Amino acid sequence: MSKSTNIVWHDSKVTKEERQKLNGHKSAVLWLTGLSGSGKSTISVELEKELHAMGVHTYRLDGDNVRHGLNKNVGFSPEDRTENIRRIGEVSKLMVDAGLITLTAFISPYREDRDNVRQLLDENEFIEVFVKASVETCEERDPKGLYKKARAGEIKGFTGIDAPYEEPNNPELIIETDKQPLQESVKLIVTYLKEKGYIQ
Numbered sequence: 001m002s003k004s005t006n007i008v009w010h011d012s013k014v015t016k017e018e019r020q021k022l023n024g025h026k027s028a029v030l031w032l033t034g035l036s037g038s039g040k041s042t043i044s045v046e047l048e049k050e051l052h053a054m055g056v057h058t059y060r061l062d063g064d065n066v067r068h069g070l071n072k073n074v075g076f077s078p079e080d081r082t083e084n085i086r087r088i089g090e091v092s093k094l095m096v097d098a099g100l101i102t103l104t105a106f107i108s109p110y111r112e113d114r115d116n117v118r119q120l121l122d123e124n125e126f127i128e129v130f131v132k133a134s135v136e137t138c139e140e141r142d143p144k145g146l147y148k149k150a151r152a153g154e155i156k157g158f159t160g161i162d163a164p165y166e167e168p169n170n171p172e173l174i175i176e177t178d179k180q181p182l183q184e185s186v187k188l189i190v191t192y193l194k195e196k197g198y199i200q
């Protein structure tokens, strides 16, 4: 529900397509979704490094980081997670308009929320990457000790333990981090971007 009234869109004299041309590649969002500890942040950091070295203009948005600032006022209730993802969707849209290959790393547990972001963007601008690992693997890794806390009842509503994660039905890519090593995952995504003509 919008509270803003009497507002009129003001066009720029530089278009998204012109920014893309200047950058020498298309822009899109690589939307990494998966359980906590599945590898979203690790993959997005390595992937950004690789793309940057190739001369691709990138920006990375990460759940933990964005929740320190822009989204510091949302928690982990279903409604708050939806609002978290809605805002990130809007920020991603701005970044795609700015001509960037945008990498996001949010659990984004609800299918409908992810689909809403897909709808927000133009065709082929939303690349859903399912970062897949079993809860058992993630719990074993437990890089921040959060699964331990959730099991001890110190965190309520933890994704995969006592809050849901809805797997993507039709993601553009599936990365199985309990089967393939990090560099292989990065290579797979870079190859996808090349084959689909996003980058050279």
Ligand SMILES: Nc1ncnc2c1ncn2[C@@H]1O[C@H](COP(=O)(O)OS(=O)(=O)O)[C@@H](OP(=O)(O)O)[C@H]1O
Pocket: 035, 036, 037, 041, 063, 064, 067, 076, 080, 081, 082, 084, 085, 105, 106, 107, 108, 109, 144, 146, 155, 156, 157, 158, 159, 163
């Ligand atoms: N209850 C609960 N459930 C899941 N995760 C939790 C929770 N509380 C805190 N954290 C930490 O917050 C990170 C997830 O933030 P996100 O913004 O990606 O979550 S969501 O998309 O809104 O569901 C997540 O980071 P990642 O491990 O990088 O996924 C956790 O570190």
Ligand SMILES: Nc1ncnc2c1ncn2[C@@H]1O[C@H](COP(=O)(O)OP(=O)(O)O)[C@@H](O)[C@H]1O
Pocket: 034, 035, 036, 037, 038, 039, 040, 041, 042, 043, 105, 141, 143, 176, 177, 178, 180, 181, 182, 185
């Ligand atoms: N193949 C892999 N791909 C990505 N991360 C892996 C892989 N194998 C082990 N890991 C480890 O799993 C953990 C994933 O944590 P993180 O990237 O923070 O996940 P998320 O952002 O999804 O919460 C890291 O400690 C990372 O080193």
